[in-house]
Amino acid sequence: MESLFEATVAESDGGPLVVMSGTVNRAAKEALEAAYDEATKMEGRVLLDFRGVDYINSTGIAVIVGILAMARAEDRVVAAFGLTDHYREVFNITRLADFMTIYDDETAAVAAG
Amino acid sequence: MVQVMKRRRTQKEQSDSIAAQMPESKTRLIEAIPIPSGDPLETLLLSSGGPVGLKDLELESEALGSIRAAGVELIVPLIGQGELLGALYLGPRLSDQPYSTDDRRLLGSLASQVAPAMKVAQLVREQQAEAKERERIQQELQVAALIQQTLLPKELPAIPGWHVDAFYRPARAVGGDFYDFIALDDGRLGVIIGDVTDKGVPAALVMATCRSMLRAAAQRHTSPAAVLADVNDALVPEIPPAMFVTCLYAIIDTEAGELVFANAGHNLPYVRKADGVIELRATGMPLGLMPAMPYDEKRYSMASGEEMVLTSDGITEAHDPNGEMYGFSRLMNRVARKPSNGDMVSAVVRDLEDFTGADVEQEDDITLVVVTRTSSAQDSAQTFEDIGRVLDTFTVASEEGNERIAIDRVTAVIVPLGLNSSRLERLKTAVGETVMNAMEHGNDNRPELDVGVEVSATEESISVRVTDQGGGRPIPDTMTPDLEAKLAGEQTPRGWGLFLIEQMVDDVRSTREGGAHTIELIMNREGAT
Numbered sequence: 256m257e258s259l260f261e262a263t264v265a266e267s268d269g270g271p272l273v274v275m276s277g278t279v280n281r282a283a284k285e286a287l288e289a290a291y292d293e294a295t296k297m298e299g300r301v302l303l304d305f306r307g308v309d310y311i312n313s314t315g316i317a318v319i320v321g322i323l324a325m326a327r328a329e330d331r332v333v334a335a336f337g338l339t340d341h342y343r344e345v346f347n348i349t350r351l352a353d354f355m356t357i358y359d360d361e362t363a364a365v366a367a368g
Numbered sequence: 369m370v371q372v373m374k375r376r377r378t379q380k381e382q383s384d385s386i387a388a389q390m391p392e393s394k395t396r397l398i399e400a401i402p403i404p405s406g407d408p409l410e411t412l413l414l415s416s417g418g419p420v421g422l423k424d425l426e427l428e429s430e431a432l433g434s435i436r437a438a439g440v441e442l443i444v445p446l447i448g449q450g451e452l453l454g455a456l457y458l459g460p461r462l463s464d465q466p467y468s469t470d471d472r473r474l475l476g477s478l479a480s481q482v483a484p485a486m487k488v489a490q491l492v493r494e495q496q497a498e499a500k501e502r503e504r505i506q507q508e509l510q511v512a513a514l515i516q517q518t519l520l521p522k523e524l525p526a527i528p529g530w531h532v533d534a535f536y537r538p539a540r541a542v543g544g545d546f547y548d549f550i551a552l553d554d555g556r557l558g559v560i561i562g563d564v565t566d567k568g569v570p571a572a573l574v575m576a577t578c579r580s581m582l583r584a585a586a587q588r589h590t591s592p593a594a595v596l597a598d599v600n601d602a603l604v605p606e607i608p609p610a611m612f613v614t615c616l617y618a619i620i621d622t623e624a625g626e627l628v629f630a631n632a633g634h635n636l637p638y639v640r641k642a643d644g645v646i647e648l649r650a651t652g653m654p655l656g657l658m659p660a661m662p663y664d665e666k667r668y669s670m671a672s673g674e675e676m677v678l679t680s681d682g683i684t685e686a687h688d689p690n691g692e693m694y695g696f697s698r699l700m701n702r703v704a705r706k707p708s709n710g711d712m713v714s715a716v717v718r719d720l721e722d723f724t725g726a727d728v729e730q731e732d733d734i735t736l737v738v739v740t741r742t743s744s745a746q747d748s749a750q751t752f753e754d755i756g757r758v759l760d761t762f763t764v765a766s767e768e769g770n771e772r773i774a775i776d777r778v779t780a781v782i783v784p785l786g787l788n789s790s791r792l793e794r795l796k797t798a799v800g801e802t803v804m805n806a807m808e809h810g811n812d813n814r815p816e817l818d819v820g821v822e823v824s825a826t827e828e829s830i831s832v833r834v835t836d837q838g839g840g841r842p843i844p845d846t847m848t849p850d851l852e853a854k855l856a857g858e859q860t861p862r863g864w865g866l867f868l869i870e871q872m873v874d875d876v877r878s879t880r881e882g883g884a885h886t887i888e889l890i891m892n893r894e895g896a897t
């Protein structure tokens with residue numbers, strides 16, 4: 256039922272790209288933090304790609320909050336794209352969207368970089 | 369000799385007579401001889417226009433023979449408004465001369481003045497008699513109402529997990545409706561509704577007798593059928609002819625929700641279930657008709673949220689101004705629709721009044737008893753009043769990730785209801801978070817403890833109830849997470865679950881029963897996305 260979380264890092268014109276897939280919950284913490292650390296070895300904004308994410312729960316939100324806290328501590332800008340309408344709403348309700356620009360798609364996210 | 373014979377008479381009036389003021393020795397009182405209605409003599413007198421001499425009169429009349437035999441020579445009819453009110457019977461003149469034309473004119477004139485006075489007197493007497501009769505009936509009705517209201521329950525049973533309501537409104541001519549609640553051993557409750565044929569004091573007395581018999585028999589027998597059979601046998605020799613009693617007796621095991629019932633010819637009870645209304649059918653003859661009658665005994669298990677409605681025929685047999693009867697199907701339709709405020713008694717009474725018209729005099733007593741099994745055994749005020757049709761019930765073990773199982777099952781039953789995708793996604797998130805909380809806070813993440821999920825729907829909303837096994841920590845109050853503090857590392861990044869739940873659905877209700885928590889998520893089926 257639960258799809259495993261995976262995160263890989265890639266370069267893009269808009270900055271380092273963290274491509275996620277599977278479920279974002281507490282179990283995703285280690286992999287996501289490792290990917291973020293990897294991404295921050297590169298310059299520029301960190302782009303979180305949620306296109307492959309099928310489920311985010313409150314423990315997953317806590318993991319993302321942790322990433323945003325790390326980014327804030329090192330003045331790193333984080334942006335995101337590929338969220339479904341529902342999770343965009345969740346990010347708005349939780350105010351995560353106040354601390355991370357959310358783009359409609361990769362093109363818009365890269366172009367903004 | 370003069371006799372006034374009145375057409376309308378009582379026995380006493382028949383003996384009334386007026387004797388002319390003449391020497392005692394020359395007067396003789398003629399017995400009042402009635403003229404039967406339709407007798408040819410009546411027709412003759414009505415058409416005569418004045419006194420009628422009998423000497424040469426030839427008529428096929430039995431009355432005429434009797435009157436002649438009594439020595440009457442002249443009849444002076446007393447006519448008012450075309451009606452023969454009475455007549456003066458006159459014997460021979462004291463002078464033995466025949467009655468002259470002047471005599472007849474005088475008597476005719478007298479009669480024309482007496483007749484209206486007699487008519488007035490008759491009307492006054494009739495009105496006095498009617499007033500007395502009305503007063504007697506009124507007093508009788510007051511006595512009947514007093515008997516009935518004295519014997520009806522003063523208080524409704526207060527049973528955890530149940531809500532009992534009742535309504536009784538007598539007709540002006542008080543009928544014989546009654547209801548009763550009997551506290552039995554082991555937390556069982558006896559519920560009775562009955563109706564005595566006839567009205568007024570006789571019905572009230574039979575009702576009082578029957579009620580006492582039912583109460584006594586209910587203590588002797590645990591079977592409703594045995595109670596009704598017992599009361600029937602006791603009532604048969606006591607009840608007046610042509611009277612009988614319809615009665616339904618149900619015993620409710622208030623712990624298990626089991627209902628055992630028998631019916632002596634009374635209106636069938638309805639039960640409003642999640643998916644419609646059913647009749648609780650059991651057959652049996654009314655009480656008091658014939659001895660040694662058998663009574664069916666049936667069982668029904670009432671689920672949480674189900675409502676049993678008992679009525680008297682004063683409801684179903686009420687008429688609208690066009691003479692149409694309220695009827696069973698109308699009642700059934702009303703019972704099927706759960707009132708928004710949960711008050712079924714008022715809803716039925718209002719529906720009935722809308723049908724009959726509020727100012728119309730009530731034809732018969734109206735009695736209504738509603739017994740609802742609520743979901744909480746502790747406080748009926750905290751029950752889930754809006755439970756509707758149950759779509760799915762299942763459990764998941766308290767293992768991380770199992771909230772996805774719950775989400776998928778809930779989604780599977782909700783998708784066919786047509787909830788728009790935005791609200792569906794919100795509900796899915798709320799369900800996931802609620803199940804996670806139940807696993808973690810309620811069941812301490814112990815895999816051997818299950819989380820229960822029940823999905824139900826009404827026309828207006830979808831409800832998902834999530835119940836833990838208790839024993840865990842109390843559910844904390846919802847607080848809006850302070851994101852700045854979390855980002856600054858001053859607070860844990862966690863603590864989003866309850867906040868999200870409340871943001872995602874239209875209402876969240878929480879109850880606690882025996883240590884177990886139940887969270888109910890309500891999502892309206894229509895509304896803003």
